[in-house]
Each structure stands twice: as C-alpha cells, then as structure tokens.
Amino acid sequence: MRRLGLLLCLLTAFLTVGCTAPYRAEKFDLTVGGPVEVDVDCFRGDVIVKADPRLNEAFVRIVRTGEHGYDRLEEARASLDDINTSVELVPGTYGQRLQVRTGTTNAEPAFQRTDIYITLPLIEGMRIRTDDGNIGVVRGAGAMDLETSNGNVAVKTSVPIREPVTIINNGGGIEYITRSESTGKFDARVVHGTIMHHVIRGDLHVHAGTDETSFQATLNDGENPVILRTVDGDIRIKIVAEPETVYNSLLY
Known part of the structure; x- marks a missing residue:
C-alpha cells in the first residue's frame, strides 16, 4: 500500500508539473513622469492595464507561453525563442x-501567446x-x-471618462463601468x-431604436462617442458613483 501511495504521488506530480505549458516571464521597470499613454500591439494573449497613483514608476511584465500540448513540450519550450518583445517610452x-x-x-x-501586465x-x-x-x-483615463477576439473586455475606472471610447470584440463580452x-x-x-x-447616477437619455441588441443613449449631454461592438457576447454598461466597489464579472 505504501508503494502504491508513492506511485500515486509521483504520478500526480508528473501530471501537475510535466504537463504545464512552458513559459518565460520578463519584467521591465521604467521611470515615468506624469500621465502616460498606453499603446499595445500583442499578437495573441491577455493585456491587463492598471493605474496606481501610489507608484512613481511603470512596471511591465510579459509572459511568453508555448501551448503546443503535453506531447510537444520540447517544441513548445524551444518556440519561446521565436517570440519577440519590445517595451519603450516614446514621445506621445x-x-x-x-x-x-x-x-x-x-x-x-x-x-x-504573450500575456502582458502593465501597472503605472x-x-x-x-x-x-x-x-x-x-x-x-482599471483606473484608466x-x-x-480597444480591440480583441475570443476574450472579454472589462473597463472599470473611477476617473470620469469624457473622451472618445471604442471597444470592439469578436467572441466575448464587454463590461464598461465608469463614474x-x-x-x-x-x-x-x-x-x-x-x-x-x-445607471445609478447621472443623466441618461435613451434614444429611439434601443432594444436588447442595440443601445443608443446620451449620458450627461456628452458629445464624445462611446462605441461598443461585440459578436457572441453580452455588453454590460454600469454608471455608478464608485466604480471600484462594483464587482466585475468578466475578469476580476
């Protein structure tokens, strides 16, 4: 029985460790001053951007992953060298x-894939x-x-948005939560x-043509376009006093 238990433990360890997709993480620390524009082109993967006013630097973490399957682990590991990444500060x-x-x-x-995590x-x-x-x-301004496919898009910010917004998705949901x-x-x-x-607070005028698949409205007499599009997914729009207290069902 002890031998059987040992074999089961070894098998569990193999399945847990041996089948994990090979990955490689790299981190970039950058000195920034004042608000920063964010411009990302990712060939495949998640992009998560958060603002934290307590920081005085920007941090970027990129995780390369090979997802070739458990029977091609060596190929997956070698393929990480074929992924190229660049992170730089340029005039905006x-x-x-x-x-x-x-x-x-x-x-x-x-x-x-390359999953990108940015905090600034x-x-x-x-x-x-x-x-x-x-x-x-999170806390975008x-x-x-924003554009992706086969994933979800979640925007949650306590900063009032008064500029143009375009979010395009194909194969996932959109959640837009703002003040x-x-x-x-x-x-x-x-x-x-x-x-x-x-809409808990704010002056919202819903226009003709609005139904379950189309939403036409004006918030606080705004002129800035807020364009949201998706296929095979839902759109949730939440206008509240404190967005950061609202649970985001798509990502967080």
Missing part, C-alpha cells in the same frame, strides 16, 4: 507614451490590439481604443448577445 500626444509590442516568427503562432501611476489615453485574449483596464460624472454618446450593438445597462 500629452507627454510620454508606453509602447509595447509582441510578435513571433514561429510557423505555428496559434500555439503561442497615471494613464492618459490608450490603444490596445490583441487576439485570443482578454483586455482589462482619456480616450480608449456618474462621465459623459458619452453611446452606440452599442451586439450580434448573438444582449445589452444591459444599469
């Missing part, structure tokens, strides 16, 4: 722009492009241009999904 519209790029030269990019003191505008991954934004002082001219549409809106 309002000051510094944090520019993150990932790509691959591998013949099977569908078996690879203040955000002023962002553009994010990825595939097969989630996009998460300024204009937003009641925000403004916007909403144009939200879904295919194979539903739209739900929950």
